[in-house]
Amino acid sequence: MTDKSIFRLFTKSCSIILLLSVFINSCSFTLGQTPANKLVKVKEIIPDIEIELKYATAENFTKQILYPTNTCFLAFGALVNLKLVQDSLRNLQFHNGMNYAGGLGLKIWDGYRPRSVQYRMWDIVPDPRYVADPNIGSSHNRGGAVDLTIIDFSTKKELDMPTVFDFFGVEAQHEYMEHPLHVIVNRELLKNLMTNVGGFSIYAEEWWHYKYPPSDNFPLLDFQPK
Numbered sequence: 001m002t003d004k005s006i007f008r009l010f011t012k013s014c015s016i017i018l019l020l021s022v023f024i025n026s027c028s029f030t031l032g033q034t035p036a037n038k039l040v041k042v043k044e045i046i047p048d049i050e051i052e053l054k055y056a057t058a059e060n061f062t063k064q065i066l067y068p069t070n071t072c073f074l075a076f077g078a079l080v081n082l083k084l085v086q087d088s089l090r091n092l093q094f095h096n097g098m099n100y101a102g103g104l105g106l107k108i109w110d111g112y113r114p115r116s117v118q119y120r121m122w123d124i125v126p127d128p129r130y131v132a133d134p135n136i137g138s139s140h141n142r143g144g145a146v147d148l149t150i151i152d153f154s155t156k157k158e159l160d161m162p163t164v165f166d167f168f169g170v171e172a173q174h175e176y177m178e179h180p181l182h183v184i185v186n187r188e189l190l191k192n193l194m195t196n197v198g199g200f201s202i203y204a205e206e207w208w209h210y211k212y213p214p215s216d217n218f219p220l221l222d223f224q225p226k
């Protein structure tokens, strides 16, 4: 074993121990009296998370502004788990051969989405691979899905990921392996933390989309954030 591979093994072990300790510490953060399906402002639970709602701008596949605000809501249960992921990333100061003095962090592109917006999206792209049929509803309409990426917390710069948000094509799939290695490693970091630490499930077609599984039983909502 070379010095370099021992070092890699060491840093990997440190990351695992760090993640475990964050997880154990965060277990004291209980749901309390708040129902898991209650919509809560993301920033109330995770103040240090970045939010850039793409549907609050025209920079999305519809080319229309669909949200009147950049304020993001998620179901409380999903937020409690997402905080575990954010805290794990903030403690990760070495990744992919790079030092991140301020650690890493999450940036949210979409969270809770009113059902009326789901109808507008379906009018534009009536393809169930990319837009959930509004008659069935999306996990986003239940406050249980989140679209996100990883940033360097100090600079707020996004890490290199396979595609831009809402890219409709095979390159966005989790199983697509023709990307540069560091891009795949970044995608895998997000996936490992979201699934193993946060308990979220993946969507095979979109590397950025994660679901809080209990939200399958949450109601479809049309609450309009201001």
Ligand SMILES: [Zn+2]
Binding pocket: 110, 140, 145, 146, 147, 208, 209, 210
């Ligand atoms: Zn999504």
